[in-house]
Amino acid sequence: MKAVVINKPFEVEIKEVPKPEIHDEKDVIIKVLAGGICGSDIGIFNGTNSLATYPRIIGHEFAGVIEEVGTAVTNVKIGDLVAIDPVNSCGHCYACRTGNHNVCSTVEVTGVHRDGGFAEYVKTSEKNVFKVDESKIDPQNAALVEPYSIGVEANERGRTTVGDKVLVMGSGPIGIAVMQVAKARGAEVMMTDLLDKRLDRALEMGADKVVNVLKESLSEAVQEFTNGDGAHVIIDSVCSPQSLEEALELAAPSGRVVTLGTGNKPSQIAQVAFTKKGLDVRGSRLSNNRFPHVIELFEKGAVTPEKMKTHTFHFREIEAAFEFMKENQADVCKVVITF
Template identity: 40%
Template sequence: MKAFQVNAPHDFAVVEAELPSVGSGEVRVRVAFAGICGSDMHIIHGDNAFVRYPRITGHEFAGVIDAVGEGVTEVGVGARVCIDPVISCGECYPCRISRPNVCRSLEVIGVHRHGGFEECVVVPAANVHVLPDHIGLDAAALVEPYTIAANVLDRMQPHPGDALLILGAGVIGLTILQMARAIGLGEIIVTDIIDERLALARELGATHTLNSREVDVEAEIMALTDGEGIPLIADAACVPALLAQMLRVASPAGRIGLLGFSATPSELVQLEVIKKELTLVGSRLNNRKFPEVLSLMTEGKLDPLALVSHRLPLSEMPDAIDMLEHHPEKARKVLVRIEA
C-alpha cells in the first residue's frame, strides 16, 4: 500500500508500506481523506521534539473500518469514522483528573505512531468516532482541527457574549472563529498579515479584521473596546514575541490561550499580569472534544469545507508540501485524497 513517510528532517516521499495487522482492541481504517496540518510541517522541518523517524504522519483523517481486532464490539467493519489522535494511559495524574490530552505517557497518532497519510492505518478502537450519515468523509477529516479550537476556548472559560481576539487567520485561527460563533461569543477581531486570509475571516463571521503589517493593532483594539481591552485572546499565530502585546491589550480579568510550541522565550511583564489578574492558559491537542464538534457539525453550525483550498491525491503530497512551504498565501487547508 502507499504511504507518505518522513524519513528524517527534510527527507520525505510517498513509499510502499506493509498492510498493518490488527491487534486486540484495535481497528484498521481504510483512510479516505487526511488533512495537512502545521504540525506535519514541523515534523518535516525537524522542529517537533516528540516525533521519532521514520514516521508516517497525519493526525487529521477519516475513513471506513475494514477490520476489527479481538475484543472490539462497539464498532464493526463498514463503519464510517473519524479518529481522535490522542492516546493516553488512564492512570497518571492528568488522566486521573480528566486531562488525558497532557498524559505523562501521551502518544499522538501521526507523531508517536504511524498516522493517516497511508491507505490503511491501525488505531485503538476507543479512539474512533462513528459519523452521522450526512457528514461526508472529507468534512470528517477536519473534525480534529475544530477540536483544537474547542479545547482552547474551553480552557479560556468564556462567558456568553465575550469579545475575542484571534491572532492569526490560518486554519486554526479560522476554526477558532467558527467555534466562537457557534458557542455564542460576541465581537470577534482577527489579525493576520495576509489579506486573503483576512477576507475569508470576514466571510466566516469576523466582526473586524486587522492586517498587522498595515495598522497599529494595539491602538485599533483599544479603540474598538473603548479603552477597556479585550477579555479573550487566542494566540493562533504562535509567535513568542507577541505575548507582551497580548498582555497589554487584554482587559482586566482577561484570559489568554496559548497554542504554540516554540522554545523561544517570551517577554512576560509581571505587572501586566498581576494588576489585571490575567489568566494565561496553555492548550494542547483536545480533551475529548470530538463529540462536541460532531454535534455542532450535525447542527450546521460549523462549515469545515469552507476551509479547504486544495484537494490532492496522495501521490501529489510532495507538491502540496512545496506549496505550503513557499506559497502559504495560496493555501488554507489542503485535503489529501488517500488512494486505495
C-alpha cells in the same frame, strides 16, 4: 500498502509498508479516505518539530471507514465512517486521573510519536474513533474534525461565552477553527493576520472584524472593538515570543489568554503583566475528548469545514502539496489529501 513516510527531515517518500494487523481485541483498522495537512506535519518534514521521531508515517487529521474490528469492539462496525482522535494517553498519571488526558505525562500523538493516518490503512484503538453520519458529513470534512477539536479545546480553556469580545491572533486554519467555535458560543471575534487574503477569508467565514497588523495599530483596534475594555479572551494562534507579550498587553483586566504554541524561544514577560490584571493565562494542547462536540457542530452546520478546505491533492502528490503550501500561503487555508 502505501504510506507517506518522512524518513528524515526533508526526505518524504511514498513507501510500501506492511498493512497493520489487529493485535488487541479493542483495535480497529481504518481504510483512510482523506487527511488534512497541518503545520506540524510540515514541521516534521522540515525537522522543526522537536517532538517527532523518524522515520514516521505522518498525519493526525484524518478520516476513513472501518475495515476490520477486534473481537471486543462494540462502538463501531465495519463500513462506518469515522474521524480519529490522535491523542493516546496512559490513563493513570495525574493528568489522566484528573480528567485532562490530552496532557498525559506520556501522551503519544498518532502521526507524531506513532505512525499516523497518511497511509492506506491505519490501526488505532476503538476509543479513538468517532462515528460521523455520512449523509451529513463527507470524508474530506470528517478529516477536519481534528483541527476543529483544537478550536473547541482553546475556547474551553478560555471559557469563551456569550457576549465575550474575543481576539484571535492569526488567521490560519487553527485561528479560523477557533473563531468559528467562539462564534458558535455566542462571542464576537476579531482576527489578525499579515495577509489580506487570509483576513478576507476570515470575514467570509464569520469573523466580526479583522486587522492587518502591518497596516493598522492592533491595540487601537482592540480598544475600539471592546469599547475600551481590552480583549476579554485572547487565543494566540500566531505562537511567537512577541505574540504572547502582545496578548498579555491587549487582554482586559480579568481576561483570559490561551496559548497554543510549542516554540521554545522565551518571551520577555514581567510578572506584573499577569498580576496587575489578574490574568488567567492557560495553555491549550491537542483536545480533551472534544470529537463528539465537534461532530455535533459539523452536523448542525455551526462551523464550515467545507470552506476551510481550499485545496486537495492525491496522497502520492504529497511533496507537491507541501511545496504548494509554501508557495501560496495567502491562498491556502487547509490542504486535504485523498486516498
